[in-house]
Amino acid sequence: MSDPVASELFVALCQAKARYCHALDGKQWDDWASLLARECEFDWSEDTGGPPLRGREAVVAFVRDALEGATTAHQVHLPLVLSADDTAAEVIFPLQDRLVWNPPRDGIAAFTGYGEYRERWIREQGAWRIARLVLHRFHRLVERAP
Amino acid sequence: MEITANLYAAICQVKARYCHHLDHQQWEAFAALFTPDLVMELPGVGVLEGRDRALAFIRQALAGARTCHQVHPPRLVALDGGVEAIFPMQDANAFAPPRHGVRFQRGFGHYRERYRYIDQGWRIARQRLDYWRLDLEREETP
Numbered sequence: 001m002s003d004p005v006a007s008e009l010f011v012a013l014c015q016a017k018a019r020y021c022h023a024l025d026g027k028q029w030d031d032w033a034s035l036l037a038r039e040c041e042f043d044w045s046e047d048t049g050g051p052p053l054r055g056r057e058a059v060v061a062f063v064r065d066a067l068e069g070a071t072t073a074h075q076v077h078l079p080l081v082l083s084a085d086d087t088a089a090e091v092i093f094p095l096q097d098r099l100v101w102n103p104p105r106d107g108i109a110a111f112t113g114y115g116e117y118r119e120r121w122i123r124e125q126g127a128w129r130i131a132r133l134v135l136h137r138f139h140r141l142v143e144r145a146p
Numbered sequence: 147m148e149i150t151a152n153l154y155a156a157i158c159q160v161k162a163r164y165c166h167h168l169d170h171q172q173w174e175a176f177a178a179l180f181t182p183d184l185v186m187e188l189p190g191v192g193v194l195e196g197r198d199r200a201l202a203f204i205r206q207a208l209a210g211a212r213t214c215h216q217v218h219p220p221r222l223v224a225l226d227g228g229v230e231a232i233f234p235m236q237d238a239n240a241f242a243p244p245r246h247g248v249r250f251q252r253g254f255g256h257y258r259e260r261y262r263y264i265d266q267g268w269r270i271a272r273q274r275l276d277y278w279r280l281d282l283e284r285e286e287t288p
Contacts, residue, residue: 005155005156005159006152006155007150007151007152007154007155008151010155010158010159011151011155077165077216077217077218078158078161078162078165078217078218078219079162080159080162080163080165080166081159081162092162092166094162094165094166094214094216096216096236114214114216114238115214116166138169138212138213138214138238139212139214139238139240139250
């Protein structure tokens with residue numbers, strides 16, 4: 001019941017995730033890639049309907065293309081650390097994201113999402129990196145192009 | 147008492163759990179986050195005394211709702227025998243069927259809370275929610 005998460009770990013995960021959002025919205029792809037484990041698996045199937053992507057290069061290439069021409073704002077809230085040791089952590093990061101396409105893409109002008117990232121972080125080469133990410137949505141608000 | 151980094155992380159964890167269990171409607175895990183003598187004050191509802199009473203109300207109020215509560219870094223103040231926390235929050239709640247004509251609402255506000263350490267954990271003993279702003283989307287009238 002009590003959550004004796006070490007403050008060092010809590011701060012380290014918050015910092016890594018803040019950097020993740022900042023690099024993503026700034027489209028700083030090298031920096032963003034440095035937060036992904038080499039053999040990572042990303043599952044956005046609730047949004048895309050597609051299978052999970054495997055491997056850092058494939059994930060970065062997909063996101064880079066998906067966000068081409070979009071202005072994005074990913075904001076995360078206080079994380080819930082489900083379990084953790086020195087080498088791995090299971091974490092839930094609540095997320096609100098807003099994406100705007102101008103001009104619209106595939107008939108969509110904007111999207112606001114409320115959800116959570118379910119993540120497994122691992123220590124790789126001395127840094128915390130995402131080994132697995134599953135995106136779960138509570139709400140998807142789509143604004144279609146007029 | 148002093149607000150140490152570990153205390154800050156511990157209180158944040160309780161509140162992260164609060165949002166998670168509430169939005170996934172995991173009521174037993176949710177109940178464990180409160181003291182039995184909980185006093186809860188909700189906008190438009192008033193004061194609910196006692197954990198069982200407050201939780202029964204929430205459970206019934208959220209039946210059929212899809213909620214998403216998100217909180218931001220808190221302000222913590224040490225008190226005698228506890229911690230006071232102010233958590234900025236936003237929520238986005240969908241009601242199907244609509245409730246009082248509202249099908250979706252977004253709230254922006256803050257929780258004011260009192261935490262006590264009992265049974266090896268920090269628990270919420272008092273909670274008051276105030277919205278700065280509430281945006282309502284009503285169902286379209288035919």
